Amino acid sequence: MTDTPAARWEQRIFLGDWQPGRGDSVAVTEPATGQRLGLLATADADDVDAAARLAAEAQPAWAALPFDRRAAVLREFARLLQADAERINHWNVRECGSIPAKAEWELNASVEQAHMAAAMPMHAVGEIFPSSMPARRNYWQRVPIGVVGVIAPWNFPILLGLRSVLPALALGNAVILKPDVQSAVCGGLLLAELFESAGLPRGVLHVLPGGPATGEALVRHPAVKMISFTGSTAVGRQIGETCGRMLKKVSLELGGNNAMVILDDADLESAASCAAWGAFLHQGQICMQAGRHLVQRKVAGRYAELLAARAARLVAGDPAAGPVHLGPLINDRQAGKVEEVVARSVAQGARLLAGGKRDGRFYPATVLADVTPAMPAWTEEIFGPVAPITVFDSDDEAVALVNGSDYGLAAAVHSASVPRALALASRLKAGMVHINDQTVNNEFQVPFGGMGASGNGSRFGGPASFEAFSQTQWVSVMDSGIQYPF
Template sequence: MMTSTSGRNWDNKLFTGEWLPGHGESVPAREAATGASLAMLATASTADVAASVEIARQAQAEWAGWSFDRRAEVLRNVARLIRERTAEFNHWNIRECGSIPAKAEWEIQAVYEQAQMAAAMPMQPVGELYPSAMPGRMNYCQRLPIGVVGVIAPWNFPILLSMRSVLPALAVGNAVVLKPDLQSAVCGGLLLAEVFEAAGLPRGVFHVLPGGPQTGADLVAHPDVKMISFTGSTQVGRSIGEVCGRMLKKVALELGGNNPLVVLDDADLEVASSCGAWGAFLHQGQICMQAGRHLVQRGVAERYIGLLAERASRLVVGNPATEPVHLGPLINLRQAERVEDIVQRSVAMGARIVAGGRRQGQFFEATVLADVTPDMPAFSEEIFGPVAPVTVFDTDEEAVTLVKRSPYGLAAAVHGSAMGRASALASKLRAGMVHINDQTVNNEFHIPFGGMGASGNGGRFGGPANFEEFTQTQWVSVSHKGIQYPF
């Protein structure tokens, strides 16, 4: 049943500094758990993207010219409004994305922290002074806005994974065009537009254009979009990278992962299994940092598997909007069927289901697979579902080799009581983030975040990395007197 649309600016509208109808098709925003239609969404056509980018291009110069304290004030207002509207954001995160309340609450708090950090960015130094070999010359480098930044955000953490790019990009003087995923367009886009509008951001500096792949392709290919920040699958990221490479356009790609959690034979298994369960099953495993491969030393493997299975068996699956559950639905039926297929194919190859393994519609039980080998899909593929595949190793060197069997390099974790040993193993792993005696799903707003290999192109979000990511550097030399050259 359609919910009431009274009092909502964004019903069947795009945001280009004002609320306007889109020229693409109208599509329903659906509840992940039931498929019920919650609202109607406008989608952006190719012409809508072009118009939005032109508005953003014209508005950007004025915004960049604002004094640092005025830009900071707008971003502090954003933080305040995010906090004031927490219940509304959480409601839509639960309904659209199948988030349990605790996950939704964590996400909105993380966004608030991001906004506070972004509000501090405009007051930071904008350049550096360098010496010169030329007498009488002064050299300095200053950071300049890029211009119009296109942000393409996913559905799994739709508010955080859009705002971690939107906020710092705006803080340093860019305009932003955000394309949220249609499966999370309300909480991950349209509500944000209302916040920025109320916060006092100048008209035309921030845009929200819901749409599908074509909308994203139009944004990527537009010559006046000078940077793309994309979070999503490696397959799509490669295509975006190819287009941006041909156009010599800056691009930040935060892509998929098949993240290892390595358990050594001197690990605290109660702690390791807790971290393994959290890393594998949080938000139904629909996290790029999910603990997707549990590599366990042979002497403690059966004990770890038993503890992990006990934890999995206690997790309740259901509709997070109507009952207290640990796991909500997967985002759509296609993804649920894909997870089931990976499990079934791995079992057919010799894997053993120790806990879970059953699907009911879009709901999938927390699942532990034992006897998983590197040739099985549960080892080699990014599952993006609540499945913990366990693979046994004998030596530390074999563990490193198993980790490197995957082209991904986003996050990793190592568990062991001997810090020298655990640290030595961690230093050999090709991953952008490694956590010792913790799990793989970690994020702190002030620390650079990003992956290696098939998990990204080396871009980083967070803290000082934001200045590098969302600005360009200009060298300026100043000579107090003109220099006479030989000719």
């Protein structure tokens, strides 16, 4: 199922309603084949300014709606999202190179996220604190931020956009979503259609596809009071710097070089299965991808053998043409980067156990052994289907190796002794640690986020979303005025 050239989003942005964008036109290109799928309009700084002004005007009325009416819009959006699964999954496969199973998981997780957000408006909005002043009542309450700018990535564009858009709307904010141009249809424009059909008032949501200039205009606009950014650490640092100067709230979910730690008492068959999923899912294009495999020397050879055998069985190809395990990398630049990192590491002494041969944008599941901390396969976030294996001797050495990275998003520890694994996990500088599992985990009801170069300590999900997308206000009440000494 495809949209026709007369699709509503064709050469349009969603600026309160469907309008031509003032930015350049960009072709929607299928990464697997290079086929042109449509033509995007992009937003420029003037579009961002118009959206921000309209959002600021529309937000107070949206926030003032009774909680059940805001919830009803989000529940209807969830229903429409599920009902339109076939079309959205189609675009996720064609536009983003997702295999169908990944696209289906992402959509189902997004529906769950929508249901959770629909429940948020009915939660308590504050607390009452005691006062040392007679007859004073102290109310501490959550209030909307105002206009929230969301800059979403291309790898999981639906889920990683909606995990900010939905709770922000639920708590009474207006939202400007800037999807990446490589995923703007399924990760933005189709969602705008559904929000419009769900009854979201005009001006409360805007979807403005664009590149760095569009994002910079959004970050710098004074009417945008918060930025929620998911993307690279380098860009996140720039956004954080700008928001810091403007005293603007910012939530940064950034890159990772995540570690799988395999202790000498681990179930190696299970560990290898977890590692293959964590390293190769969606071609490794996931911030939580298992990018470093630390294995205790005693079991390193067997672990490498098992992981290489799993990698060799995985098929890379066009996910729209038939069943495959890995689709294409998102663009030629990314495919070239993966190829270059592997080649440099092999030149420095890494052993290629599986994969390693690029075919255009397709890169096979690849396993490298004898990787040292001096090699690019260790130091760089590859964002491709590569599993570098490094040997260690003691638990203390494993901790030092994991914590030697500036990143701190996710980690996993495998051991037959849960107390041993938990003791090691408590020493790791990572925002999320999974015992006897893999690094790519997400549950909408659990706070999610990283440490260090992986983010600014902010969290999404469950109760953390209340903190992320609201601000607090102290209101004290005296039934009548009192006399002070002067």
